[in-house]
Structure formats: C-alpha cells, structure tokens
Amino acid sequence: MDTTRNTVLEAWMNEHGHSSNSLADTVNMALERLTGRAGGLDGSSVRDWKAGRVKWPKSATRRALEDVTGLPATALGFEPRGRTPSTPAPPQEVTDTMKRRTLVGGIAAAAAAAAAPGAASPRRIGMSDVDRLQKRFAEIIASDHRHGGQLGIEQRAAALADEALNLQNAGSATQRVRSNLYAAAAAFRSSAMWAAIDGRRYDDAKAHMREAQALAEMSGDQAIKFRIWSHTGTMYRHMGRPADALAANDVARNLHIARRDPMFASLGMARQAAIRGAAQDRTGTRRAFDQAQDAMLRADPHAYRPLWMLAFYDQAELDSLALSAYLSLGAYQTAEFHAHRCLAALRPHMVRSRAIATTRLAHAQLAQGDADAATATAMKVPVDAATQHARVSRMLQEFGAALRATAPGSRTVQTWTEHAAAWRTTA
The missing domain is CATH 1.20.58 (Methane Monooxygenase Hydroxylase; Chain G, domain 1)
Structure with a gap:
C-alpha cells in the first residue's frame, strides 16, 4: 500500500497552528453542524491523514474538513479513490508565476464580462x-x-x-x-x-x-446557540427575573456542546451560580461554582473553541461571576476575595470587565465598613467607563448613595463627591 505522507495537509496545519488533536476536535464540531451528530475523530485519525494511510476521508468528514479549512479536499493533498497519483508540485517560482497569470487573467475576464451586455453570471x-x-x-x-x-x-x-x-x-x-x-x-x-x-x-x-x-x-451551530441562550439567562438575571434566567440558562447547559466540552459546561454552571446568587440561594450558588471550577480544570486548554469564547471565558471571568453572586448574597468577604482574584488575572484587553470588577470590589469593601479603601478603589474606575457604560455608571451612583449613608458629612464623602463631579466635567 502506498503511504506517501500528505505534506500539503501538514503544511496547512503548521501554518494555522493545529495539532492532530485540535484539528480532530475542530472537524468534529463541523461534523456536528453538518449532520447533527458529534464526530468521532481523534488525533490518531488526523495522524492517519498526514501519514497517507487514509487518502480520501469519508464524504461527511471531507465536507467538515473543507468547512474548517475553506479548501477542497484535493487542495489539502487528498486523492479520490482510483485517481492516478498526482504529478510532483512545480517549483515555487513557477507556482507564483502561474498565480500571477491566473490573477491577471481573472481580472481581465471579469472586466470583459462586465463590459459585455447581458453576459454577467450570478455571483x-x-x-x-x-x-x-x-x-x-x-x-x-x-x-x-x-x-x-x-x-x-x-x-x-x-x-x-x-x-x-x-x-x-x-x-x-x-x-x-x-x-x-x-x-x-x-x-x-x-x-x-x-x-x-x-x-x-x-x-x-x-x-x-x-x-x-x-x-x-x-x-x-451549537456554539452560537449556547451563546444566545446563555446571554438570555444573563439578561433575565439583570432584569431581576431569576426563574426565567434559570430556564434560559438551562437551555444552554443542556445543549450537546456543553456535555462534550467541559469549558462550555463550566461557563454554563458559572452563570447558573450567578443567577442562584441573585435568587438568594446560598447552597445552590456554592454548589454551582464548585461544579464550574471543576469543569474548567477538566477542560482541554488546546481544544478548538469559537473566538467569542476564547476572548473572555477564563479563571478571571469565573471569579467575576463569583464576585457578582456573593455580592448579591451579602457575603462581602467572599466577594472581595473573588474580586482580587479576578482583577489579578484579567487580560489587558478586558477593559470593560476590569471596570465592572473594580466597581463591585468598592461595593464589597464599603459593605464591610472600610469607606476609605472603598472610595480609593472606586476612584480607579476609568472616566469613560464611569460616564459612558450604563451598568458601571449605575453601580457607581449606588456606591455614592451608600457611601453618603455610611459616612455622612465625612471627608471621604467630600473626596468622592469632588471626584465624581470631575468625572462628569471630563466626560
């Protein structure tokens, strides 16, 4: 049996940073979108492709692979059964020349088609x-x-x-x-x-x-379904409708992707815990966060996940949701603990999340009677978040009201009042 290595596929994987396992996971997700059933590929399947032991994957797998790469299977080095071996690839200089000719010819053909009345074909x-x-x-x-x-x-x-x-x-x-x-x-x-x-x-x-x-x-697409239903649960939580929030979040958590990937399961449980906190369910909150943390620790850090998930969900976000939950429960020491953990781990691009966590930390410190530390924390919130982000603005207004009630007429209140006025002037 001819087992010439598929160097074309290997080159594509290297260029796009895929290991055998990560490409298998990615194609499995594409298979699920196409067929409604989870794919059964693993790293050994991809290694068989690279080694040339599998020269033409099954039709559904090929479609999924083409979906992932944006290339036809033949352009990835695969050969249909019965086809004679392809000729060696031309030298790079020849290939580049052919590409330039094809590009120029394509532009000329498009221009000619546009100039010819009635000759345009559907895009x-x-x-x-x-x-x-x-x-x-x-x-x-x-x-x-x-x-x-x-x-x-x-x-x-x-x-x-x-x-x-x-x-x-x-x-x-x-x-x-x-x-x-x-x-x-x-x-x-x-x-x-x-x-x-x-x-x-x-x-x-x-x-x-x-x-x-x-x-x-x-x-x-299971991943985008998860995102939408998970957002829906968050929306109802912010609206003060915990029963609806739990029901929506349950839809997300019961999707197949949350059962297959522990990271999705973790996010679902973390948001479940935040909803439990808003509903004043202490036991449910603690249990859900324990499950969310356990699932995150089990998740494969190298598995393929969509951009929106990679951009925000990590340990810092888990602690941010814990901060929100325990603040709602009045467990202010625990809330402060999670606030410090969140702020220490937040990635630089999470500017909005940092402003929210900082504001919540100020609330937790004030509720424990430390007005000076709380005010110093609140003053760290950037002016644009303080004045232009609706959630942050409202939380800071509530902080100011609580500060005035806690330490009326104090120098700390005066400092905060002057700072808040400067924010409004700057904005």
Missing part, C-alpha cells in the same frame, strides 16, 4: 465571504471588551447581521456556505443583543434575542 458566494465576516466579528468582540454596552456597537453588530443575511440572496452558494452565513448572522445579532443588555436597553435586547435564536436554528 458565487463562498467561504472567503464568510471569512471576511468573521474578521468583522472579531472587531465587534474587541470593541465590546474595550467599551461595552455602547449603542454604536449594537448598531454595527446588527448591520453586519443584516449584511450576512443579504449575502444569502446575492448569489449561489453551497449549503455549507449558507449554514455558515446563518451562523455569522446569528453571531452578530447575539453581539447586538449583548451590547443592549450591557447598556440596560432590555426591550432592544429581547428583539435581538428573538432574531438571533431563529438564525441560530437555521445555522445548526
């Missing part, structure tokens, strides 16, 4: 269009972590969701591409939903939620 929508949208999604995620809750972020995300949907009618596409376009639209709409939640615009958030849920169902 072909492909994975390159999806990749472009994914880059815009990364920009939305970055803006959210820097600013959070802004109406402009919500509007940009909603417009990009519409752009993804418009592509469905802009030309022909494979079912795989259409599923990815629906997933992209759902992702943008879920970001619009989150910006509205963060900005306390709950009616708008609910409208985005309904559209995001429908788009996610059409995409079949």
